[in-house]
Amino acid sequence: MQIQELVLHKAEEYLASGKVDRVLAWKKGETFYDNSPAIFTKDNLNGFVYNEFCAPNLSKYLVNESKKEGKILVFLKPCDTYSFNQLVSEHRIDREKIVVIGLECQGMLDEKKIYNLGFKRIEKVEDGLDNIIITADGQQVQIKREELLSVKCVDCKSKEFAVADETIVVNEMKQPDKNSRFSVVSELEKMTEEERFKFWQNELSKCIRCNACRNVCPACTCTHCVFDNNKSGIAGKANSDSFEEKLYHIIRAYHVAGRCTDCGECSRVCPESIPLHLINRKFIKDINDNYGEFQAGKTVSEHNPLVDYTKGDCEPKEMVGK
Amino acid sequence: MYKIKLSDLDKLYKAISEDYPLYLPIKKAGEVNYGLYGEDEEVSLTTLKTVKSPKDAFFPQSEDLVNFKVDGNKIEVIDVRKEEQPFVVMGVRACDFKAFDVLDRVFLVDPLDTFYQNKRNAAIVVTNACTEPEDSCFCKVFGIDASDPSGDITTFIIGENLFWRANTEKGNALTEKVKGLFTETDDKIVAEEQKAIREKINSLPNVNLDLTPFKDEMLDIFNSEKWGKLSEACLGCGACTFVCPTCQCFDIRELTKNDGTVSRFRCWDSCMYSDFTKTAGGQPRTTQMQRYRQRFMHKLVYYPENNEGVYSCVGCGRCVKSCPMHLNIVKVIKAFDKGGKDE
Numbered sequence: 266m267q268i269q270e271l272v273l274h275k276a277e278e279y280l281a282s283g284k285v286d287r288v289l290a291w292k293k294g295e296t297f298y299d300n301s302p303a304i305f306t307k308d309n310l311n312g313f314v315y316n317e318f319c320a321p322n323l324s325k326y327l328v329n330e331s332k333k334e335g336k337i338l339v340f341l342k343p344c345d346t347y348s349f350n351q352l353v354s355e356h357r358i359d360r361e362k363i364v365v366i367g368l369e370c371q372g373m374l375d376e377k378k379i380y381n382l383g384f385k386r387i388e389k390v391e392d393g394l395d396n397i398i399i400t401a402d403g404q405q406v407q408i409k410r411e412e413l414l415s416v417k418c419v420d421c422k423s424k425e426f427a428v429a430d431e432t433i434v435v436n437e438m439k440q441p442d443k444n445s446r447f448s449v450v451s452e453l454e455k456m457t458e459e460e461r462f463k464f465w466q467n468e469l470s471k472c473i474r475c476n477a478c479r480n481v482c483p484a485c486t487c488t489h490c491v492f493d494n495n496k497s498g499i500a501g502k503a504n505s506d507s508f509e510e511k512l513y514h515i516i517r518a519y520h521v522a523g524r525c526t527d528c529g530e531c532s533r534v535c536p537e538s539i540p541l542h543l544i545n546r547k548f549i550k551d552i553n554d555n556y557g558e559f560q561a562g563k564t565v566s567e568h569n570p571l572v573d574y575t576k577g578d579c580e581p582k583e584m585v586g587k
Numbered sequence: 588m589y590k591i592k593l594s595d596l597d598k599l600y601k602a603i604s605e606d607y608p609l610y611l612p613i614k615k616a617g618e619v620n621y622g623l624y625g626e627d628e629e630v631s632l633t634t635l636k637t638v639k640s641p642k643d644a645f646f647p648q649s650e651d652l653v654n655f656k657v658d659g660n661k662i663e664v665i666d667v668r669k670e671e672q673p674f675v676v677m678g679v680r681a682c683d684f685k686a687f688d689v690l691d692r693v694f695l696v697d698p699l700d701t702f703y704q705n706k707r708n709a710a711i712v713v714t715n716a717c718t719e720p721e722d723s724c725f726c727k728v729f730g731i732d733a734s735d736p737s738g739d740i741t742t743f744i745i746g747e748n749l750f751w752r753a754n755t756e757k758g759n760a761l762t763e764k765v766k767g768l769f770t771e772t773d774d775k776i777v778a779e780e781q782k783a784i785r786e787k788i789n790s791l792p793n794v795n796l797d798l799t800p801f802k803d804e805m806l807d808i809f810n811s812e813k814w815g816k817l818s819e820a821c822l823g824c825g826a827c828t829f830v831c832p833t834c835q836c837f838d839i840r841e842l843t844k845n846d847g848t849v850s851r852f853r854c855w856d857s858c859m860y861s862d863f864t865k866t867a868g869g870q871p872r873t874t875q876m877q878r879y880r881q882r883f884m885h886k887l888v889y890y891p892e893n894n895e896g897v898y899s900c901v902g903c904g905r906c907v908k909s910c911p912m913h914l915n916i917v918k919v920i921k922a923f924d925k926g927g928k929d930e
Contacts, residue, residue, distance in 0.1 A: 294913050295792075295793075296722065299913035299915075301912045301913045301914055302819070302820040303816075303819055304819060321820075321911070321912055380721075386790075387722070470615075471616055471638075473648065473826075473829045473830070474829075475825040475826040475829045475857075476825055477824040477826045477911050479824075480822040480824040481822055481911050493861065493862055502854045502856060503840070503852060503854035504854070534824075534826070534911030536638055536826050536829075536830055536909040537620075537638055538616075539616075
């Protein structure tokens with residue numbers, strides 16, 4: 266049986282038995298790629314979908330959903346489960362109300378990369394695991410999956426579920442190469458300060474301050490963000506000041522440091538394709554280097570290395586200039 | 588009608604930029620947006636959709652309105668408006684050009700927005716026909732012909748050439764200045780290409796969207812239960828509004844600079860934001876459903892009601908491409924289609 270059917274059956278089974286009242290999953294869009302997160306109930310499972318175009322991380326929706334009456338079933342891909350745990354750690358979602366079903370993920374696809382291949386009319390996109398079969402302009406072509414991966418799935422951090430009450434896995438998920446995750450960050454580190462500044466200036470000057478990166482971020486769950494708070498003194502919607510742009514992204518990166526699970530949603534949603542996840546990933550690499558390997562959301566824990574103290578902690582002054 | 592080889596376009600850009608600041612689609616760090624031409628910039632005239640629309644040319648995302656200097660009891664008011672020098676915006680697509688008309692109906696009526704008006708009057712607009720429209724395009728729904736945009740000058744990129752047709756006095760004046768780079772030609776090739784473009788457009792998936800349901804009783808649309816499901820996944824970010832060529836809402840704020848000057852500026856606002864139109868009295872729209880509904884009611888119901896039936900959507904499809912959760916106006920229009928599924 267195909268994974269889509271298994272997932273739908275699981276949703277139907279839980280709803281029919283009354284174990285949950287609602288299901289948080291994805292709904293089919295108008296074309297091959299535009300699936301959206303959606304809430305389903307027993308009476309309405311129309312458009313339910315799970316395929317290679319279900320990139321949105323559903324964890325953050327649980328902040329609001331778990332405040333409502335009743336139980337909810339959520340489908341989480343391996344990387345989404347880390348965000349879930351992190352939100353439980355921060356007491357942002359009510360674990361008791363939620364059933365987590367972990368789903369197989371072979372890496373989600375980026376429709377832009379498919380369109381960039383030059384097709385005019387795309388009729389069908391099928392998942393053939395290692396290859397993606399595209400029917401377009403009256404012909405069928407196979408493209409390697411890795412060439413079409415969403416930016417968040419390139420350098421996947423893990424195919425292990427950090428939490429799951431049940432899992433649905435049909436095909437084996439290959440553990441990603443651990444070394445590749447930080448390869449781009451290492452390249453940035455090798456640049457001179459001037460080169461690196463230029464790189465980020467070039468990227469961040471594209472920012473249109475739409476706040477998509479912040480609003481999608483599962484680590485950004487403040488009920489009133491400092492950038493929206495007129496009393497904070499730094500509230501602002503303007504993108505005029507390049508300094509403000511840089512301040513915005515760097516404050517955000519610092520605020521989520523130690524809590525960012527590296528889900529990559531920030532980079533996936535950026536309309537200007539700014540590789541924001543690299544800023545967060547640099548912090549993750551530094552935490553690993555200085556405090557020992559740490560993965561936010563791997564377990565439900567109250568302390569990440571930045572808010573914990575051990576006698577073996579590195580000395581900040583030794584870090585300066587390192 | 589004139590033509591110039593695509594390989595000679597650099598000469599054309601250079602020639603125009605000697606007399607005018609030239610804004611056109613420029614590729615930077617992988618994405619194409621309108622920017623000021625410079626010899627080191629990578630121009631990308633063939634890009635169909637820039638991420639942001641060219642509306643910045645007349646209505647910049649952030650713009651100083653007036654400055655103040657406060658000294659004790661004295662307040663000095665500094666008018667920051669300056670005489671706008673003529674400038675050229677090149678590569679404007681038919682949908683984006685139509686969007687200028689949508690903005691004009693807001694900014695060029697009483698009370699006149701002089702900031703907008705000055706830039707609008709100073710601009711020479713060079714449009715570019717869409718030889719390769721995409722699946723996400725639906726300008727035809729709003730009566731726009733992407734094969735024949737107007738503007739002061741219209742260009743067509745066909746094969747190895749760019750064809751150039753002046754439409755107005757301003758267009759003729761600019762043409763005179765750069766004519767030396769062109770060769771004269773008839774419009775036969777262009778007419779053939781236009782026919783081909785119209786055929787391509789007719790085969791796009793969203794060109795037959797039905798807008799008649801939005802002419803129904805306003806309150807019935809407003810109170811429809813459909814808005815709940817439609818807005819369910821909305822993150823409340825401003826991506827759709829900031830890439831939109833017709834969104835015109837702005838906020839006015841003040842910033843005290845280091846030298847004590849107070850700058851009163853305006854910047855784009857988004858009806859998706861939680862503090863949009865927040866006043867001392869509170870928030871007119873407290874839920875994301877209400878905010879989401881507002882955006883589409885404005886585009887498809889309120890604006891046409893106030894503007895002889897002109898919609899404030901031009902079918903550029905930018906929101907279709909940029910929404911993080913793939914919500915967009917096409918889905919809204921389809922949801923209200925009476926032939927469509929009811930959910």
